[in-house]
Amino acid sequence: MSSNFIHDNFLLENKYAEELYHNYSKHQPIIDYHNHLSPKEILDDQVYNNLTKVWINGDHYKWRAMRTLGVNEKFITGDASDKEKFMHWAKTVPYTMRNPLYHWTHLELSRYFDVNDLLNEKSAEKIYAETSEKLSSADYSCRNLLRKVNAELVCTTEDPIDSLEHHQKLATSDFEVKVSTAFRPDKAILIANSSYNDYIESLGKAADITIESYQDLKDALRSRIAYFNTNGCRLCDHGLNQISFVEFTESEVATIFKKKRNKEILSDEDVLKFETAILLFLAESYHEFGWVQQFHLGALRNNNARMHSILGPDTGWDSIGDYPQAEKLSAFLNALDSKNKLTKTIIYNLNPSDNEVMATMIGNFNDGSVKGKVQFGSGWWFLDQKDGMTKQLNALSNMSLISCFIGMLTDSRSFLSFPRHEYFRRILCNLVGEEVNRGELPKEEMEWIGKIVADISYGNAKNYFNF
Missing domain, CATH: 1.10.2020.10 (uronate isomerase, domain 2, chain A)
Structure with missing residues (x-):
C-alpha cells in the first residue's frame, strides 16, 4: 500500500519553509564536491x-x-x-x-x-x-542515476598513486555531468603506519622517483599534485584525527624519514614533527596550485580489532573521537597565513562539541580576500542527520555568516545517496522558514532570504570551486 510519508512538504512545517524550498532550493543543480564514488563505474555506465x-x-x-x-x-x-x-x-x-x-x-x-x-x-x-x-x-544505469538528481558535478577521492585513467576518459566522453577528483595523500603523512614503507615504494613508482630522502618524498608528492592538477583536480582532502603542529627543523624531519626507511623505531615526537612538516609542505603546494583544501577531523577509526582484521577498514567500526582540536589547528592555519600561503580551506568536525570551535576558528582566517575563504564544513558522517545539520547551521549562523556557506555533500560510496542534498535543503528551508514565521526574520525580505537559500544550496559552491 502506497504511503504519503514522503510528500511534497516533508519536513517543511509552514508556508514560508515551503516557499523557500519549492521556489528557491528544490530545483538547484547538485555540486557534490566530496564523495567516494567509483569513477570506473561512472565511466563504464554500470548497470x-x-x-x-x-x-x-x-x-x-x-x-x-x-x-x-x-x-x-x-x-x-x-x-x-x-x-x-x-x-x-x-x-x-x-x-x-x-x-x-x-x-x-x-x-x-x-x-x-x-x-x-x-x-x-x-x-x-x-x-x-x-x-x-x-x-x-x-x-x-550509473550515469542516469546521476542525471535523475540533477547532478552538475561530482568529485571523487583518489590516492596520489592513482593513474586517473578513468577520469581522463570521462573528461573526453559525452557525459554532461562533470566528474573531478580530490587528492587524498594521508598515507604519505601517517608515518607511524606499519605499511608506510610499502606505500612509499608505490608512490615512488607512480611519480617515477626513487624515494630515498625526505626531499625525494616532497618531490614525488609535488609531482603527483601537478599530475592531478593537469587532470582537472582542484581539491585535496585529508581524513585525520587532528591536525599535528609542533616545532621542527628540515634536518630533523629528514633524519626522521631516513629512520623510518631504515625500519628504525620512531618516537611520538618524531611522528608529530614529521606529520607537521609534510602537512605544511602539502598545504603550501595546494596554495601554489590554487586548490581548495579539506580537513575531516575527529574520527576514531577501526575500534574493533577483531572485525577489522576480518573485514578491513571502512566496514563500520569507527566512531566519534574526542581529540583536542583548537590549539593545533589554529597554529597550523596561522603558520600558513603568516606566509600568505593559506589557500581556500574547509574544516569538518565529527565531534559536535567542536561546532562552536570550528565556527569561530574560520573567522580568524577569513581575511577579506575571498568570500567565505575558510569554511566550516557541513555536518559530516555521524552528524549528517537532522539534529547534526541543524546544530551545524545554528553554530555557523551564530558565529559567522551562513549566507557564505557552500552547503552539503554526500561523502558517500553509494550512487543512491544524493537525496541527502534534498534532505539538507529541506532542513535548511524549514529552519529559516520557522524564523520568518516567528517574525525573527522579515517576511517582506522573502526574495532576499530565498536568494541566500539558493546560494547555500548551489550558488556559493559554484563560485567557490575553480573547476
Missing part, C-alpha cells in the same frame, strides 16, 4: 542488477544498524545472496525509526524508483522485484 548491489553493498551506515539489530554478518558482508541481504535490510528498516536511515531509505526509494511504500518485511518482496526490474534497464 546494477538489484538494489543490494547499488544500495547495501559498501554502505556501513546500513551495516551498523543491521549488526545492532542482531543480523548475522553472513547477511551483511558475507556470502548470502543479494536477495537475502536485502530481505534482512528490509526487516531492519522499521527498527531504524528516529535514525536518519529511516528518512534516507524512503527518500531514496521515492526519488529514484517512484516507490512510496514503506519498506518492511511485508513489502520487501514487492519492492525488491520492482526496483530490480528498473535497475536492470539502461534507464537506471
